[in-house]
Amino acid sequence: MHRTVAKKFNAYPFAYHAEIELEISTLTNRGHGLGRVELPEEGAAPREGLDAGRADNAGTPDKEGPPDLEPTRSTPSKNSLRQWVVMVPFCLPGERVRVRVFRNHKNYSEADLLKVLRASPHRVEPYCALFGQCGGCQYQHLDYAEQLVWKRRQVEELLQHMVGIEHEVAPVIGSPRQYGYRSKITPHFKVGRPAIGFLRQGTRFEVIDVPECAIATPEINARLVEVRERTRQRLERREYKRDATLLLRHASEGVVTDYDAVITEELARGDAQEPLKLRFLARDFFQNNPFILPAFTGYVREQAASSGGRFLVDAYCGSGLFALSAASAFEQAAGVEISESSIRFAQENAVANGITNARFLAGDAAAIFAGLDFPPEETAVIIDPPRRGCDEGFLGQLFAFGPRAVVYVSCDPATQMRDLRLFLEAGYALKAVQPFDLFPQTRHLECVITLARGQ
Numbered sequence: 519m520h521r522t523v524a525k526k527f528n529a530y531p532f533a534y535h536a537e538i539e540l541e542i543s544t545l546t547n548r549g550h551g552l553g554r555v556e557l558p559e560e561g562a563a564p565r566e567g568l569d570a571g572r573a574d575n576a577g578t579p580d581k582e583g584p585p586d587l588e589p590t591r592s593t594p595s596k597n598s599l600r601q602w603v604v605m606v607p608f609c610l611p612g613e614r615v616r617v618r619v620f621r622n623h624k625n626y627s628e629a630d631l632l633k634v635l636r637a638s639p640h641r642v643e644p645y646c647a648l649f650g651q652c653g654g655c656q657y658q659h660l661d662y663a664e665q666l667v668w669k670r671r672q673v674e675e676l677l678q679h680m681v682g683i684e685h686e687v688a689p690v691i692g693s694p695r696q697y698g699y700r701s702k703i704t705p706h707f708k709v710g711r712p713a714i715g716f717l718r719q720g721t722r723f724e725v726i727d728v729p730e731c732a733i734a735t736p737e738i739n740a741r742l743v744e745v746r747e748r749t750r751q752r753l754e755r756r757e758y759k760r761d762a763t764l765l766l767r768h769a770s771e772g773v774v775t776d777y778d779a780v781i782t783e784e785l786a787r788g789d790a791q792e793p794l795k796l797r798f799l800a801r802d803f804f805q806n807n808p809f810i811l812p813a814f815t816g817y818v819r820e821q822a823a824s825s826g827g828r829f830l831v832d833a834y835c836g837s838g839l840f841a842l843s844a845a846s847a848f849e850q851a852a853g854v855e856i857s858e859s860s861i862r863f864a865q866e867n868a869v870a871n872g873i874t875n876a877r878f879l880a881g882d883a884a885a886i887f888a889g890l891d892f893p894p895e896e897t898a899v900i901i902d903p904p905r906r907g908c909d910e911g912f913l914g915q916l917f918a919f920g921p922r923a924v925v926y927v928s929c930d931p932a933t934q935m936r937d938l939r940l941f942l943e944a945g946y947a948l949k950a951v952q953p954f955d956l957f958p959q960t961r962h963l964e965c966v967i968t969l970a971r972g973q
């Protein structure tokens with residue numbers, strides 16, 4: 519793969535493009551294979567294939583930053599060898615691989631996969647021809663059952679490393695569809711470039727052309743042909759003044775491309791009721807895997823309701839997904855959300871679905887607690903914040919209110935675990951950890967944790 523050569527290459531411990539062989543032992547939460555090689559202690563004679571000098575080879579500034587999980591620090595061993603971590607995308611635990619180093623960091627190196635010398639029994643043929651080039655998917659080469667095993671392990675390790683506790687993590691609930699599940703894609707393009715697609719794996723700025731996306735619904739892919747052609751013609755006519763992002767969103771109305779379109783998602787409910795019909799603006803947040811939503815919302819409802827509370831708060835409620843799917847299990851429900859358009863639709867969705875015990879407030883999540891007339895000891899709170907997690911102001915208000923139970927839904931278990939520490943310090947006990955795979959073939963996962971206030 520061609521890389522832009524710009525800044526000075528740190529050539530310790532490997533020369534630029536040094537080729538090495540190693541065993542992959544685990545996956546990082548970026549979905550990269552991680553292996554270790556033995557290095558002589560600094561000061562000992564360099565070994566074959568290692569360049570302990572500091573050559574002036576140019577480096578490769580276009581790779582992503584350090585992994586979410588710090589690799590284990592190199593530790594000296596008695597025989598003057600030490601372990602050095604090497605990260606390699608697209609290879610699997612148990613594999614022996616030949617790789618080419620493109621960057622050395624202070625305590626680990628990054629490398630590209632050249633050859634799988636001994637394959638994992640879980641290696642499968644990727645479905646998409648662009649797998650390995652496109653930054654969207656990390657796991658198409660790993661069989662689905664094993665993807666779920668590794669996602670569960672990722673949550674277990676985060677609990678141990680970030681929270682310092684061992685707690686049972688339930689097996690990950692998989693998606694009924696493993697390809698063709700995404701109901702929203704947002705291809706990008708850059709003015710003056712022909713590619714319309716997604717970021718190249720490992721880069722932050724380079725867009726690769728993606729004519730078809732294996733994880734998007736077939737309906738989105740059918741529409742993508744026409745959307746790409748129209749965009750290409752407009753690019754040729756120089757109609758765009760700046761780089762942009764297209765939207766294709768699949769809902770009951772079909773596939774829409776207008777950010778301001780009002781669209782409807784139907785959510786099947788297990789209790790023989792009519793499906794819940796949720797309307798929202800195409801530009802606003804809505805979960806992107808509709809196939810897993812009945813199991814996902816059913817679990818969140820059951821966790822909140824089984825706490826024994828009579829009242830429900832849904833913080834970061836969007837267009838009302840959790841509040842409205844759980845409202846019938848409570849006397850009253852209240853939702854809060856910063857997007858005014860989402861909250862307007864949440865109110866309209868309550869009326870349209872004949873739900874009379876739910877009310878919604880537009881504002882910062884922390885605003886829900888002022889004037890809330892629910893008794894805290896009889897209230898369950900669902901929280902589903904953006905990737906960055908909850909802010910301290912919200913958590914302070916939540917702890918001051920002190921609900922009997924909290925069901926914390928997150929698409930980033932690392933920020934969720936950071937917040938979990940604060941819940942434990944505030945006297946909450948961890949009751950259940952249930953990951954859901956809303957994002958098959960990718961490193962992402964959704965995790966639901968249930969907390970109860972200590973007696």
Ligand SMILES: C[S@@+](CC[C@H](N)C(=O)[O-])C[C@H]1O[C@@H](n2cnc3c(N)ncnc32)[C@H](O)[C@@H]1O
Nearest residue numbers: 803834835836839855856857882883902903904
């Ligand atoms: C992960 S989404 C969850 C939405 C909803 N629970 C659902 O599943 O459809 C997070 C939501 O938090 C909202 N949000 C972001 N910052 C917020 C804040 N400070 N206060 C309240 N809502 C916020 C976003 O607009 C978004 O709708």
